[in-house]
Amino acid sequence: MLRYVLQRLVSLCLSLLVASAVIFLALEIVPGDPAAYMLGLNAQEDTLAALRDELGLNGTALQRYGSWLSGMLHGDFGISYTYRTPVAEMIGDRLWVSLPLALFALGLSCLIAFPAALWAASRRGTLGELGVMGMTQLGIAIPNFWFAMLMVLIFAVNLRWFPAGGFAGWEEGLFAGLKSLTLPAVALALPQASILTRVMRSALLDTLGEDFIRTARAKGLTRGQALRRHALRNAMIPVLTIIGLQFSFLLAGAIIIENVFFLPGLGRLVFQAISARDLIVVESVVMLLVFAVILVNFTVDLAYAWVDPRLRGRR
Amino acid sequence: MRRNLILGTGLSAMFAGAALLSFFWVPFDIGALDIANKIKPPSGAHWLGTDHFGRDILSMIMVGGRTSIAVALVAVGIGMGLGVPLGLAAAVQRGGWLDEGIMRANDLIFAFPSLLIAIMITAVFGASAVNAIIAIGIFNIPVFARLTRGAALGLWTRDFVLAARVAGKGAVRISCEHILPNLVNLLIVQGTIQFSLGILAEAGLSYVGLGAQPPVPSWGRMLADSQTMISFAPHMALSPGLAILLTVLGLNLMGDGLRDLLDPRLQRGQR
């Protein structure tokens, strides 16, 4: 087991190194001079040079890559070109929006998916199951930004139950914070819940065919009881895998929804930073997200190996 | 479950047919703007109304469907064209350096948040339909590579493959002649699903302005254009949204139906 962990750890570090090189190289060729962007139409050449110098844009690519990498190892992500504040601080601020949003959406997704899947699996062949499965098909097919637009129109502009967007800030109280995250979380959760429902239902139905369920049924448990008491636990492995994947997706994949609701989250930070050519911010946030995904995968791998020793030898 | 297949194929065929028809005929020319007639609700002449430039929305949806379908189709093509050979190659020697390398590269691509990378690609090369295709295509490669490898590994242990090996056929020949034909059903099913995901992805990218550029219409940009007008002209936002929803729904249903039809073993409780 230790050998396996070490092996995976080395490969994790290698992946991170490759990822950092890819990100840095990709952004090296982004056209557009950050200094020219910041100084605008009437900037003079010497003014531009002064600013480039201050931003540290004059070193060679290798030097800049090196300092970026070594900085990150110390938790120093550099200074934003446009905002002139430490990138780490900015990311920290944004995480207070993105992380709760991702968790909120994930929670909603589970809250919808678990009962729906259990219900559908226990009423196999009924109209009810057909209804649930039809809804999940719709949930997967609906573009979430369109769904978000419709929700803003109905719940924010017309009914005025929720703010149309923006983030109240946690210092305004938990309630106000959650209120501003509700519509975005619903928009994000809908497709995720649909996928989760489908995966979970299939997993439940698979285990229902297994011998131990038959035994349980033979002992007089109803189909629903057998599902809840025995099948659920066994169906959790694929479900947890999907939840893990969805979490890292939600962390990074909320860009469009963050834009619809103008939430100051990580996604919008990157989006703005790209158009402002604040490359150091783009590099660092993308790196952080990649790190998060790789870490989640690593944990999932370890968890599997722990559960099922046969997996240790191979992938 | 034939009902899924029929409903799904019907929906997909309707939108594909409308897109094809638009090459020869549309109700109104979408190149000619008619500002005086802008934002008109549905009427006898304009079944779905007109947009903010006075263009016929039905015609826009027909032509926009070409963009969505073409982008998604080529992206899936890229994913299959590169992913399947890579998956086949990886399966030849399980755990070998090639397998390891390909699978590691796959993991790496999966680790990148796809939308962010798409945005970065367009930041580097500019926004265009081609770059949207590349961005979506890249993330299709590991999907197909993984799927192909997984299924091919199973096939390599089967008797008919062993027989071919004994007969002295090389790995490349076996992969092409014996493994690949057995994967076709699986690939068609996955291809349909990736196709529907591609349509959603294209809509998302052009919604944020990174897909096909004007004057080429696209569903995502129609939604973006309609966004500020949704409160007084909901017809502008409803039709493109429904077009995306129904196309994706149709493709997903078709994929499910095909899976049941082509490979009973894959049914997994789908009845």
Place this chain on the structure above:
Amino acid sequence: MTCVRNWGLAGVLALAGISAQAQGDIVVGLQLEPPHLDPTSAAAGAIDQVVYANVFEGLTRFDPDGSVGPGLAESWDISEDGLVYSFHLRSGVRFHDGTELDAKDVRFTLDRARDDTSQNAQKALFAGIETVKVIDPLTVQVTLKAPDGSFLFNMAWGDAVIVAPESIGEIKHKPVGTGAFMFDDWVQGDRIELVKYAGYWGEPARLDHVTFKFISDPTAAFAAVMAEDVDAFPGFPAPENLPQFEADPRFQVLVGSTEGETILSINNKLAPLDDVRVRRAITHAIDRKSVIDGAMFGLGTPIGTHFAPHHPDYVDLTSQSAYAPELARQLLTEAGYADGFTITLKLPPPSYARRGGEIIAAQLRSVGIETEVTNLEWAQWLEQVFRGHDFGLTIISHTEPFDIDIYARPEYYFQYDSAAFQALMAALKAEADPEKRSDLLVQAQKMIADDYVNAYLFQLAIPTVANARLRGLWRDAPTQATDLTAVYWDK
């Protein structure tokens, strides 16, 4: 469960608290968030929109009608030869950190702006300064290299506000000025908050607390105003929504003028656009009314030259480039392009450019000119179009006030190189007599219209949507500013 209920109660109380103190508070929506808060070292108009007149003040200042009046300088004397300006500062002016404003601060500000390592985006404003001398704590003497009729005007710009050496190090994040509001807090990506400065030298502000909320997306802006999450939105980004606000008694809509001449810029050095007949054909192919209706939903005044219609010397030359597609085709044939040609059209992000571009592309197509449309981010536009001159056509609003002199710069991105026009501008700069200046300006407007340098579309209008009870907001935008010093809530 009780815990949840308590949180809910706290939320309700917080909401109640907000409405109770609403009379002294305001939430202002703005489309662009400033990158930092130093107006003297970046071009971003977004900085001025937050801090100009609110936090920072200059020697002179722009008044709501665009005229230049006294700011921190109470008065000034100009020497006979027009070279020496003596500014008399107001007494008792204190920066927000409590330090007193004196002549040394003014010298520091002007020297810093014209220094070799200066990052001032409008360095040209200070280029004419020869020396800055401190006469006594309240008097500064500025000597110019040559007489300049626009020096007082230049000193009113946001790039020329007075800063203090004591607080310059932190200025980008903790701006310290002399204005009626003090900087309080900045939640990046979301909002900036200002509070009333009790020690202000002039008429105190009537608001206690100001929140600038940054909402770049037009839909989100609409939703935020409709839901009354923001009280005022100057430069509201979606003109299509204005009729709804006008019809709603909760809101008022102010439509003001700006200094933004919105033009279809033509690369005058690129064939076939170097042929005046081709440029003329382009102007006749464009129907300004369609562009204004389609892109701006009717907001904007047609212009026929590069000059603001509200300026007293403006001449209406729109008929010279009236919509005449037949004439356009005929001109193209004369120039040898009977079958038309293909040209690039590169569009920056604002919706006047993106929407206007689609309309103009369709109009050009109908006379045989095909366009390759590319949407660019600002950074790409600056690099490719503005600095790289790699474009055929582009749409842009020139928002700097009184900027017809850009046509005298042959290296400027549209590359109009006319010795006659350059001579005209030189004459204008040396001329002090108002009558003759006016005459020269009319000549200049006509000359660029006659040469069909660019296709002049419309003067950009600025709509402000606000709560119906708000008073004292600026209607026009002579400079990029959101002056809240005189704003108050009507009972």
